[in-house]
Amino acid sequence: MHHFDYRDGELFCEDVPVRVIAEEVGTPFYLYSHATLSHHFRVFDGAFAEIPHLTCFAVKACSNLAVLHLFGSLGGGADIVSGGELFRALKAGIPAERIVYSGVGKTEAEMKYAVKSGILSFNVESEEELLTLDRVAGECGGRAPVSLRVNPDVDPRTHAYISTGLAKNKFGISTGPALELYRRAAELANIEIAGVSCHIGSQLTEIEPFVEALGKLRIFIESLAADGIAVRYLDIGGGLGIRYGDEEPPPPAEYAAAVAAGLEGLDCTLILEPGRVLTGNAGILVTRVLYTKDGPEKKFIIVDAGMNDLARPSLYDAFHAIDPVSGKDRPRVKADVVGPICETGDFLARDQMVPESAGGDLLAVMSAGAYGFSMSSNYNSRPRAAEVMVEKDGFKVIRRRETFADLIRGEAVP
Numbered sequence: 001m002h003h004f005d006y007r008d009g010e011l012f013c014e015d016v017p018v019r020v021i022a023e024e025v026g027t028p029f030y031l032y033s034h035a036t037l038s039h040h041f042r043v044f045d046g047a048f049a050e051i052p053h054l055t056c057f058a059v060k061a062c063s064n065l066a067v068l069h070l071f072g073s074l075g076g077g078a079d080i081v082s083g084g085e086l087f088r089a090l091k092a093g094i095p096a097e098r099i100v101y102s103g104v105g106k107t108e109a110e111m112k113y114a115v116k117s118g119i120l121s122f123n124v125e126s127e128e129e130l131l132t133l134d135r136v137a138g139e140c141g142g143r144a145p146v147s148l149r150v151n152p153d154v155d156p157r158t159h160a161y162i163s164t165g166l167a168k169n170k171f172g173i174s175t176g177p178a179l180e181l182y183r184r185a186a187e188l189a190n191i192e193i194a195g196v197s198c199h200i201g202s203q204l205t206e207i208e209p210f211v212e213a214l215g216k217l218r219i220f221i222e223s224l225a226a227d228g229i230a231v232r233y234l235d236i237g238g239g240l241g242i243r244y245g246d247e248e249p250p251p252p253a254e255y256a257a258a259v260a261a262g263l264e265g266l267d268c269t270l271i272l273e274p275g276r277v278l279t280g281n282a283g284i285l286v287t288r289v290l291y292t293k294d295g296p297e298k299k300f301i302i303v304d305a306g307m308n309d310l311a312r313p314s315l316y317d318a319f320h321a322i323d324p325v326s327g328k329d330r331p332r333v334k335a336d337v338v339g340p341i342c343e344t345g346d347f348l349a350r351d352q353m354v355p356e357s358a359g360g361d362l363l364a365v366m367s368a369g370a371y372g373f374s375m376s377s378n379y380n381s382r383p384r385a386a387e388v389m390v391e392k393d394g395f396k397v398i399r400r401r402e403t404f405a406d407l408i409r410g411e412a413v414p
């Protein structure tokens with residue numbers, strides 16, 4: 001469900017024509033719908049209403065302060081993977097006691113910042129990290145709450161680059177060594193065992209891998225209990241997929257029911273780390289057609305957004321529907337939609353049925369609200385796009401378009 005719909009052939013975001021925003025803000029820009037973001041949060045979080053839980057939005061999916069603030073105001077927390085994301089989450093008003101910190105490579109400076117801020121839990125991914133955290137917490141005069149990230153060796157059946165819960169992935173600790181490490185953690189002076197965490201991958205479109213992981217975690221938590229180690233939290237990560245094209249991911253209610261069944265009898269507060277499912281279909285990327293060109297084998301539509309603005313097609317061969325901003329039923333042609341970047345991998349769509357277009361037309365790259373702006377870069381010295389949020393019949397620029405001056409900020413000629 002989202003609030004990007006056509007009225008008389010014109011694409012609207014809530015009650016605002018997308019074309020009007022393009023004229024005022026210029027292109028390319030990311031456009032988010034406030035109503036869609038809050039609806040997605042409420043549906044997801046609400047699906048777990050019967051269970052003690054905390055929904056920690058995975059900040060890396062869409063890191064804008066306005067988005068974080070909105071989820072925070074609805075009772076959400078944050079799942080962060082860097083000091084920068086901690087800074088953002090705190091600035092957005094998310095209380096530290098609703099923040100969990102994931103990732104295999106936390107630096108000492110980042111640990112210090114998070115200990116001093118008083119976050120809910122460090123999701124620790126290795127023995128060395130645990131020992132470093134113990135020392136750093138001691139130096140800060142505090143105690144670090146820890147959930148070891150267990151790798152349940154489950155195949156999430158998603159793109160190889162976004163699978164994280166297989167034994168061969170760099171993430172987490174296998175159950176055998178994890179048990180050992182919990183025993184060790186229980187003896188460390190500056191570590192407090194908070195829970196168990198896991199995250200098996202992203203864009204999952206089936207329930208079974210989650211259920212399988214949960215089953216293994218349950219057995220794991222029982223063996224911890226047998227060792228006298230109690231945990232207060234079970235963090236099952238994120239990963240629920242969305243519909244980009246013809247996928248049919250389970251709705252949050254179905255996911256929640258499966259999780260609730262898997263948790264039955266466990267006395268833990270559930271932590272969830274959804275990213276994509278909250279923001280993916282709540283945002284689009286709006287771009288203007290510059291030129292069209294008929295190559296010997298293909299048609300190309302050259303637009304003013306490139307792989308620096310939206311990396312997913314180049315990085316994961318990801319599909320994004322491309323729809324017209326005006327003229328809903330315009331004929332479609334098979335074409336590549338490409339950006340201005342000097343790379344063959346710079347495409348937003350390949351051999352895809354897209355609206356027949358001419359220079360000046362506006363196109364909407366759909367489902368771009370997760371891993372869109374947050375993965376964008378300045379490659380080819382392109383200022384990053386603006387971000388805009390619509391609420392009802394009004395819109396606000398929530399991140400201004402970067403300028404050329406932004407591009408060289410911090411640089412010096414010696």
Ligand SMILES: *Cc1c(COP(=O)(O)O)cnc(C)c1O
Nearest residue numbers: 058102199202238239273275276
């Ligand atoms: C990326 C990530 C998430 C969010 O994944 P989605 O597929 O966007 O839901 C959650 N937890 C961790 C540890 C992650 O790395």
